[in-house]
């Protein structure tokens with residue numbers, strides 16, 4: 022097996038009395054579109070900042086494309102493009118100047134690099150903002166600039182920390198399309214988010230972090246298959262009563278949504294519905310989604 026794109030070995034981070042990370046072991050495969058999920062405060066940004074050498078772990082070790090972040094910082098940093106969660110507010114430099122500074126940091130100059138910066142500006146719809154000071158950009162433009170900055174040196178691994186928080190629907194769609202395109206070109210992409218439908222549609226593998234601990238790490242399909250529940254919608258007239266009423270989890274305009282244990286057959290539900298005198302017009306089984314799995318794994322006391 023090839024070296025993982027990123028490998029975390031027993032990574033722990035303490036801030037005062039708080040262990041923000043409690044010993045994370047995780048290997049992110051090359052070429053994956055990887056989702057790092059967790060509630061606010063779970064430790065996602067700490068993990069990502071440790072990957073980028075911005076946070077020094079209290080214990081443990083991280084390698085990016087086989088390079089130890091502590092011992093071989095330059096090589097590991099070069100393999101990585103990080104789009105931070107916090108937006109920039111930079112009064113001195115224009116968009117293009119910042120991209121050129123970042124290029125210089127990686128020792129990249131010349132015609133080919135300038136052509137690449139132009140392409141990034143174009144691809145992220147920033148061409149007409151190239152000479153604008155970055156503190157005059159809108160939030161969405163700043164987000165796109167951060168993505169351009171992360172890609173200046175053609176990293177093999179791109180990390181997006183909550184890239185669509187507070188971003189409007191149109192920009193969100195275009196960012197997803199761009200991320201998919203980069204992934205199709207062979208880039209490993211790591212996405213942290215608390216928008217589960219985002220992870221569900223983009224990622225092929227997912228880790229869930231809860232209070233500094235890794236609670237699960239699996240292929241998306243495998244994770245979805247772990248949902249303890251399924252939902253069944255019955256469209257019809259009548260009124261559920263008795264045991265059936267207890268299984269209603271939502272009233273619909275013309276029926277009900279029921280929550281059943283995943284392994285339960287539909288026979289009992291249908292018998293109960295008929296016993297209540299419900300005329301069934303339609304029946305839909307809803308596939309479990311990531312949100313249900315996530316909630317079942319991160320519920321308080323879980």
Ligand SMILES: Nc1ncnc2c1ncn2[C@@H]1O[C@H](COP(=O)(O)OP(=O)(O)O)[C@@H](O)[C@H]1O
Pocket residue numbers: 036039041059060061062063064065066067068
């Ligand atoms: N620089 C810091 N100093 C003290 N506590 C911090 C610092 N950075 C993060 N934390 C705490 O560590 C925990 C994890 O934070 P973070 O990694 O930002 O979570 P997430 O990105 O999943 O929302 C939180 O409780 C947060 O308050």
Ligand SMILES: [Mg+2]
Pocket residue numbers: 065066067106182183
């Ligand atoms: Mg965060």
